[in-house]
Amino acid sequence: MQVRQPTPAVQTLPSPGAIKVACxxxxxxxxxxxxxxxxxELARVDAVITTRRKIKRKTPLFRNGxxxxxxxxxxxxxFKTCVxxxxxxxxxxxxxxxxxxxxxxxxVNDHHTCDAIxxxxxxxxxxxxxxxxxxxxxVGALQHHLHxxxxxxxxxxxxxxxxxxxxxxxxxxxxFLLNLVQRLQARGFSQSELVLRMTRQEIGSYLGLKLETVxxxxxxxxxxxxxxxHQRHVRILExxxxxALLTPAGAA
Amino acid sequence: MQVRQPTPAVQTLPSPGAIKVACxxxxxxxxxxxxxxxxxELARVDAVITTRRKIKRKTPLFRNGxxxxxxxxxxxxxFKTCVxxxxxxxxxxxxxxxxxxxxxxxxVNDHHTCDAIxxxxxxxxxxxxxxxxxxxxxVGALQHHLHxxxxxxxxxxxxxxxxxxxxxxxxxxxxFLLNLVQRLQARGFSQSELVLRMTRQEIGSYLGLKLETVxxxxxxxxxxxxxxxHQRHVRILExxxxxALLTPAGAA
DNA sequence: CGAAAAGTTGATTGTCTTCAAAACTGGTGG
DNA sequence: CCACCAGTTTTGAAGACAATCAACTTTTCG
Numbered sequence: 001m002q003v004r005q006p007t008p009a010v011q012t013l014p015s016p017g018a019i020k021v022a023c024x025x026x027x028x029x030x031x032x033x034x035x036x037x038x039x040x041e042l043a044r045v046d047a048v049i050t051t052r053r054k055i056k057r058k059t060p061l062f063r064n065g066x067x068x069x070x071x072x073x074x075x076x077x078x079f080k081t082c083v084x085x086x087x088x089x090x091x092x093x094x095x096x097x098x099x100x101x102x103x104x105x106x107x108v109n110d111h112h113t114c115d116a117i118x119x120x121x122x123x124x125x126x127x128x129x130x131x132x133x134x135x136x137x138x139v140g141a142l143q144h145h146l147h148x149x150x151x152x153x154x155x156x157x158x159x160x161x162x163x164x165x166x167x168x169x170x171x172x173x174x175x176f177l178l179n180l181v182q183r184l185q186a187r188g189f190s191q192s193e194l195v196l197r198m199t200r201q202e203i204g205s206y207l208g209l210k211l212e213t214v215x216x217x218x219x220x221x222x223x224x225x226x227x228x229x230h231q232r233h234v235r236i237l238e239x240x241x242x243x244a245l246l247t248p249a250g251a252a
Numbered sequence: 253m254q255v256r257q258p259t260p261a262v263q264t265l266p267s268p269g270a271i272k273v274a275c276x277x278x279x280x281x282x283x284x285x286x287x288x289x290x291x292x293e294l295a296r297v298d299a300v301i302t303t304r305r306k307i308k309r310k311t312p313l314f315r316n317g318x319x320x321x322x323x324x325x326x327x328x329x330x331f332k333t334c335v336x337x338x339x340x341x342x343x344x345x346x347x348x349x350x351x352x353x354x355x356x357x358x359x360v361n362d363h364h365t366c367d368a369i370x371x372x373x374x375x376x377x378x379x380x381x382x383x384x385x386x387x388x389x390x391v392g393a394l395q396h397h398l399h400x401x402x403x404x405x406x407x408x409x410x411x412x413x414x415x416x417x418x419x420x421x422x423x424x425x426x427x428f429l430l431n432l433v434q435r436l437q438a439r440g441f442s443q444s445e446l447v448l449r450m451t452r453q454e455i456g457s458y459l460g461l462k463l464e465t466v467x468x469x470x471x472x473x474x475x476x477x478x479x480x481x482h483q484r485h486v487r488i489l490e491x492x493x494x495x496a497l498l499t500p501a502g503a504a
Numbered sequence: 505c506g507a508a509a510a511g512t513t514g515a516t517t518g519t520c521t522t523c524a525a526a527a528c529t530g531g532t533g534g
Numbered sequence: 535c536c537a538c539c540a541g542t543t544t545t546g547a548a549g550a551c552a553a554t555c556a557a558c559t560t561t562t563c564g
Contacts, residue, residue, distance in 0.1 A: 083410045087499040091414040105410065107403035114410060133396070137389040144385070150402040151359035157409040158335045158357065158366060162343040164416035165460035169552065200511060208417035210553055215512055231511080231561075247339040421520070452543065462521055467544055483529075483543080 022046045023125075031099030031186070032073050033127065033145055041139050048135055049073075051126040061102065061116040061124060068106025070126045074098050077122020078197040081105075082205070083114045092206040094156070095119070095180075095198060098187055101127075101149050119197040164208045172207040173217045174245040177227070181236060192239070196232040274298045275377075283351030283438070284325050285379070285397055293391050300387055301325075303378040313354065313368040313376060320358025322378045326350050329374020330449040333357075334457070335366045344458040346408070347371070347432075347450060350439055353379075353401050371449040416460045424459040425469045426497040429479070433488060444491070448484040 023034045024042045034045050052075065055061050061072055061079060078097050084090040093114060096102050106112040107129065136143035163172055177194075185191040196203070200211040200218075207214070218234075221227045226242050228235040236242065275286045276294045286297050304327065307313050313324055313331060330349050336342040345366060348354050358364040359381065388395035415424055429446075437443040448455070452463040452470075459466065470486075473479045478494050480487040488494065 083414050085414055085418070085498075089414075089418045091410075091417040093410050093413050104403055105407050108400045108407055113407050133392075133399070137392075137395065140385075140389075143389065146399075147385070147402070148360045150399070150406065151356055154402065154405050154409065155357050155360055155365050157406065157413065158343075158345050161345050161409065161412055161416060162335055162337055162341075164413060165343045165457065166337070166341045199509090205417065211511080212513085212554085213552060215510095216552095219512075246337075451541090463543080464522085464545085465520060467542095468520095471544075 021050065021052055021125075023049060026075070026125075028073075028075065028099040033101060033149065034142070035145060037139070037141055037145075041141060044135060044139060045142065048131040049125050049127055053124050053126055055079075055118040055122045055124065057118055057120050057122075059118050061118060061122075062106070062112045063115045064112055066106075066112045068103065068110050068112050068129070070128045071101050071103040071132065072116070072124040073127060074100050074102065075123040075125055078119045079116050079122065080119055080198060080202060080206075081114045081116045090205065091208075092198075092202055094160075095206065097183060101153075104150055104153055119202075169207075169209055169213050169217050170220070171245055172209065173203075173214065173221070174242050176203065176207060177234065177236065178239070178242060178246070181239075192236045194234050194236075196234060273302065273304055273377075275301060278327070278377075280325075280327065280351040285353060285401065286394070287397060289391070289393055289397075293393060296387060296391060297394065300383040301377050301379055305376050305378055307331075307370040307374045307376065309370055309372050309374075311370050313370060313374075314358070314364045315367045316364055318358075318364045320355065320362050320364050320381070322380045323353050323355040323384065324368070324376040325379060326352050326354065327375040327377055330371045331368050331374065332371055332450060332454060332458075333366045333368050342457065343460075344450075344454055346412075347458065349435060353405075356402055356405055371454075421459075421461055421465050421469050422472070423497055424461065425455075425466065425473070426494050428455065428459060429486065429488065430491070430494060430498075433491075444488045446486050446488075448486060 023029055023032070023045050024039070026032070029035070029042075034042055037045065053061070053072075055077070062068075064084065074096055076098060078095060079102060080092050081094050081096065081102060082090050082092045096116075102116050102124075103112070105114050132142075132146065136146050163175055167175065180196075181191050181194055184194055198206075200214045203209075204211045204214045209217075218227075218229050221242075222229045224241075226236075226238050228237060275281055275284070275297050276291070278284070281287070281294075286294055289297065305313070305324075307329070314320075316336065326348055328350060330347060331354060332344050333346050333348065333354060334342050334344045348368075354368050354376075355364070357366050384394075384398065388398050415427055419427065432448075433443050433446055436446055450458075452466045455461075456463045456466045461469075470479070470481050473494075474481045476493075478488075478490050480489060
């Protein structure tokens with residue numbers, strides 16, 4: 001996602017010349033799995049995380065059915081994950097960005113149960129799961145982080161279930177936009193401007209809506225002066241009114 | 253849940269006189285966390301899991317906001333877990349039965365983020381999380397099981413998202429019933445008869461439907477001869493036609 | 505540059521929700 | 535033990551919201 005802020009928090013994301021491949025000098029360190037580790041613990045993690053993979057736009061990082069052997073930490077770019085039913089309908093289960101971990105679905109049966117597709121040219125760190133498992137037996141903080149990453153994903157999905165189960169179209173889209181800017185802000189981007197890396201169709205799939213409904217709801221938000229939309233470029237004009245959409249009647 | 257089969261697989265669930273409190277002689281051993289552990293590994297787990305808690309119907313095992321310190325393995329009974337938004341609307345995120353683990357949501361922030369409520373008088377084993385963590389550093393199989401339990405929950409929730417995002421009322425209810433009997437069957441109960449421990453309202457919350465819609469859909473299924481419904485007692489008459497509801501057009 | 509993909513907007517339909525009333529169930533106390 | 539009452543369930547009628555169908559515009563990318 002885009003629109004870098006003048007006063008950024010965590011930065012130097014792209015690092016084009018690419019220095020050493022190591023968590024210890026990765027700008028996402030404090031957002032990613034090795035968050036809060038001591039220097040020597042970090043060194044041990046570095047020893048395990050040796051490979052990166054570049055994933056081209058519209059290309060899978062992994063696919064449903066593939067053997068699971070690693071988690072992936074996103075360095076740059078954005079991914080979507082989606083599950084498909086036997087009859088072909090599919091559901092986007094999430095959009096992941098820098099510092100987030102994908103692949104947790106593969107642990108339970110040693111095979112991935114969803115697709116992870118890059119929405120733009122991206123780069124991930126490969127975290128071989130058995131090595132991570134071994135190391136986390138020795139480094140307590142890492143073990144706890146791993147548990148937290150999985151637990152966080154469970155809690156996130158609870159939120160999505162709430163959204164899908166109880167919200168109307170406007171509320172869903174408002175929640176979606178607010179979640180997005182919040183995560184972007186944590187990465188040093190603007191809290192009011194964003195570039196969607198996904199199509200209306202993909203947003204709709206995530207939110208349990210048809211693409212036409214997403215489009216219409218964007219238009220309505222724009223008419224009401226809540227946001228400004230130019231294709232995938234969105235500027236949030238009135239965060240508070242957008243937030244208010246999520247607490248319709250009496251906020252407890 | 254009910255209706256014990258004449259030819260049961262895993263059984264003696266209630267154990268009324270209550271023998272020793274130990275995974276090693278628990279009938280749910282092969283369904284629960286210690287699945288597949290060796291006898292001496294099992295003994296070490298026994299040392300950590302020393303307490304049980306009885307939870308009365310309609311009573312919370314834990315509540316949103318409470319400090320997290322343990323996972324719970326359900327021994328008998330059924331629970332629901334639900335999240336609530338600030339504005340009060342709530343969403344049932346799952347129904348859990350014997351052998352299943354609840355409380356994973358609490359790991360990430362050391363506080364529970366949902367309520368777990370007993371739907372009938374129930375009993376759980378308390379798994380102190382720090383002790384489990386310690387032990388899983390030494391017992392590799394336990395570590396892996398714990399990871400699998402969390403991953404399984406993530407995958408389960410993907411399925412719920414697919415349901416909430418793409419299915420119509422009939423499909424949702426069919427999926428719900430089929431999931432329920434499948435899990436009951438794995439526990440030695442009938443694959444065609446079940447007693448719902450939850451209200452229409454709770455089913456509706458889980459499925460993203462209003463209780464009236466759930467009721468109507470039950471009635472429609474009954475009219476069509478798919479099931480027989482007497483209050484919370486459900487008998488499945490035509491599993492195949494029920495399954496067929498889930499693959500509407502062309503099954504891939 | 506041209507074709508394919510993505511997005512917008514309108515009209516109509518369908519499904520589920522809402523509102524309402526009545527019937528049933530199960531638990532409690534007289 | 536029975537009556538009663540709150541909670542649950544069923545069913546109907548009307549209304550709302552999003553889906554569908556369709557046409558057209560804009561953008562993207564080879």
